[in-house]
Amino acid sequence: MKNGRDPARTRSKILEAATCEFARYGLGGARVDRIAARARANKRMLYYYFGDKEGLFLAALEDRYAHIRNAERSLELEHLDARVAVRRLVEFTWNYFLDHPEFMTLLNSENLHKGRHVRRSRRVPEMHSHLVGLLRDVLRRGEAQGLFRKGVDPVQLYISIAGEGYFYLSNRYTLSRIFDRDLMAPRALALRARHIADMILNALRR
Amino acid sequence: MKNGRDPARTRSKILEAATCEFARYGLGGARVDRIAARARANKRMLYYYFGDKEGLFLAALEDRYAHIRNAERSLELEHLDARVAVRRLVEFTWNYFLDHPEFMTLLNSENLHKGRHVRRSRRVPEMHSHLVGLLRDVLRRGEAQGLFRKGVDPVQLYISIAGEGYFYLSNRYTLSRIFDRDLMAPRALALRARHIADMILNALRR
Amino acid sequence: MKNGRDPARTRSKILEAATCEFARYGLGGARVDRIAARARANKRMLYYYFGDKEGLFLAALEDRYAHIRNAERSLELEHLDARVAVRRLVEFTWNYFLDHPEFMTLLNSENLHKGRHVRRSRRVPEMHSHLVGLLRDVLRRGEAQGLFRKGVDPVQLYISIAGEGYFYLSNRYTLSRIFDRDLMAPRALALRARHIADMILNALRR
Amino acid sequence: MKNGRDPARTRSKILEAATCEFARYGLGGARVDRIAARARANKRMLYYYFGDKEGLFLAALEDRYAHIRNAERSLELEHLDARVAVRRLVEFTWNYFLDHPEFMTLLNSENLHKGRHVRRSRRVPEMHSHLVGLLRDVLRRGEAQGLFRKGVDPVQLYISIAGEGYFYLSNRYTLSRIFDRDLMAPRALALRARHIADMILNALRR
C-alpha cells in the first residue's frame, strides 16, 4: 500500500502525528519512528518536509500557536462589553487548555529548551501582535466605564488568565496527588472554571 | 584521589547532581553519565543508592517537595493576620519559584509522565496535609473579620497563587518571545510580583 | 525556470558536477544529491544518462583520462629532440597534476576500489596504446645519440615521471604536516618542478 | 562468550580491525559495524576508547606512521656508507609499501580529507623530526666523498624515493589496466625494485 501522491496530505499527517507524539513524550522523549508510523509515512519524508526532528517540533509548535490564536480571534472580543469580553476570554482560555492539553506540554517542552525553537520563528511573534492590542482596548473600555481598576497591564492580565488554568491543568497529576483530590473529575473542573472567573473578575473590580 | 568513603556524602552529591540534570533536561533528556560525572561518582553508585534512573528522579522530586514545604512552614502563617498571611504566602511562592526554577521543570517532567513517580511515593502526600489546613484556617479568619469573601476553597486559592507565578516563570521563554518583552528583567519581575499580590488580594476582597 | 531542453548540455553539466564531487569526496563519500544540485539537474536525469552512481563515476574517469591524454598528445613529442622531449613530458606531467588535482583523487578512488570500473571500460586502454610507443621511441632515439643509458623501460620511466609529481601533490597535506613545510607555497612548487626535472634527466644519463 | 576483561587487548584489537577496514574502504566507506565485528568487540567500546570514527581513524594513522618510522630507524643508516645508505632506504621504502599497502590507502584517505586528522595530531610531526636530519647527513657525506651531486634537498629526495614506489603500488590497478601489464607479477615487482634503485642512485651521481 504505497502512500498515494498527495504531498499536502502527507505533510499534514506527519505534522499531526508529530504534535501528538511531542505532546505525549516531550521533544526529547519523542521518537521519530513512532511519528512516521503513526502518520503512515516513510520516515524519510519527515526529513524531506521538515528538515529534522527540531524543525518538525517548531512546525508543530507554530501550528498550535496559530490554532489557539485563530480560535481566540473568533471570539470577537472587540465588539463586546468589557466585563463580558473578559469573562468570555477567561472561559475560552480555560476550555482551550482543557480541550487541548497537547498545547501545554508542547509549551513546557519548548521552555525546557529555553525557547530555542520559537526564537528562530518569525511566524510566532507575528501571531501575537493582535492579542495585546485587543486586551488593552478591553481594559481601557472597562476603566472608562468605571468598572475596572486602573493600571492593569494587558500582558500581565493575560498571563494571569492563562496561568489560572494552565497550572491547574498542566500539573493535574502532581496536584491531584498532593491534595488528594481528583482534579479532573467533572465536578472539580466546573468548580475550577467558576473559581477562575470569580478570581479574575473580582481582581479587576475597582 | 578516589571519592573518600563517605556514603552519605556520595549519596547526597548524586542527588544534587541529579536534581540539576533533571531540571535542565527533563527526565527523558537527562543523562545518567552526566549525573555521575557531575557528582564525581561512579555510575554504578547511582544504581546502588537509587535503583535506577526513575528511582533517582523520584528521590529528587521528593527532596524538592520537602524543601519548599519546609520553607513554607517557616513562614508561620498561623500566627499572622489573615491579609498579611495571604500576602506573605503570595510573595513567598513567587520568590520560591523565581529562586528555584529547577522545581518547576521537575514538576513539568513529572506531569509529562502523568505523575507516575509521585503516585508511588508515600512521603509526598504526607508533606502536604498541613498546607491545606493552614490555608483553610487563614481564609476562615479573613472571612470572620469581614475582609475576605466567603466560599473560597483553600486548594483552589493555593493553585491560583502558585499558578500566577508558575505560568509566568515556567513559560518565560515563550512568553518573552510572543509578547516581545524580557520577562526576566529586574523591573519586569518586580512588576509581576506586585501584579500578583494585587490580583490575589483584590480577588479575595468581599 | 526549468533546465532548458538541451540534452547534451544537461549531460555534460552532470558529468562536470560529478567529477567535482567525486574528486572532492571520493566515490564512497560523493553524494548523488549534491551532484544533481550542483548540476542544477533533476536527480532522475543522472540515472537516465549514466545508469547509476558507479556508471557516472566511470564516465567521469574516462572523461578525465581522455583529457590528459589529449593534452599530452598536443606536446608532439615525436618531433622533438630526445632530451627536450623528456623534459617537456616531465614538465607537462607535473603541471597537469598541479592544475588538475581532481584527476589524482579520481585515480585514488578507483584504485581503492581495485580498478573495478576501469576494468569494465573499453575506452580507457585504447587511449593509452599511443603513449607507450611514443615514449619507447624517444628513449630509443636518446640511446642512439649516446645520451641515455640503455635498458630503460618506457612504462617504468613514465611511472617514475608521474610518480615524482603525484606523490608530492596527492599527499601534500600529510607531507606538509610531517615535514613541517608548506609544500604548496609557490617557491616550494618551483623547487619541486626543478628537482623532478633534475632527477629524471640525471637518472637517464649514460 | 563475553570478551574477557583485557582492556589493552580490546583496544588493540579494535585498532587493528579499524586499520584493516579503513585501508580497504577508506574513511568514508569504512563501516563501524564491520570494525566492531572483526574486532569481536561491542560497537560501543569503539567509542569508549576512541571517541568516534574519526578519532579511530587518527589513531590508526598515528599507529601506522609510528610503525614505518620505527622500522626505518632500525635500518641504522647513520652508520652506513652514503651510497649503501641510500640504496638501503630505497629498498626498504619499496618493500614497506609493498608489504603494507594499507598504509598507502590510509594516507590517500587522509589526503582526500585534506589532512584534517593529522593536523590535529601532536604525535605525528614528532615522529618525523629524526628522518630529515638523518637523510641530510647521508647526503652531506656522499657529497663530501665526491659521490653525490650538490644541492639535493633531503625532503625532496625522500619524496622522490617514496614517490617512485608509491605511485606504482598505490595505482597498480589503473596502471595495470592502462599499460595492459600485471604490475604485481613477481617479475614485474623485481624489475620495478631494480628500476627505482637505478633511477635514484643515478640521479644522485655527480
Next chain:
DNA sequence: GATGAATGAGGGTTCATTCAT
C-alpha cells in the same frame, strides 16, 4: 526529457544498565 515525492536499508552514535574485580 524532466520533475517532486516516495522508499527501505543501513549509517554513526548514544542510551541505561550490568559485569568482574
Next chain:
DNA sequence: GATGAATGAACCCTCATTCAT
C-alpha cells in the same frame, strides 16, 4: 562501597534509488 570495562537495543538521520506524473 567503589571502580572501569562491557553490553545490546535503539536513537536520529542519510543513503542511492525508483515511482507516478
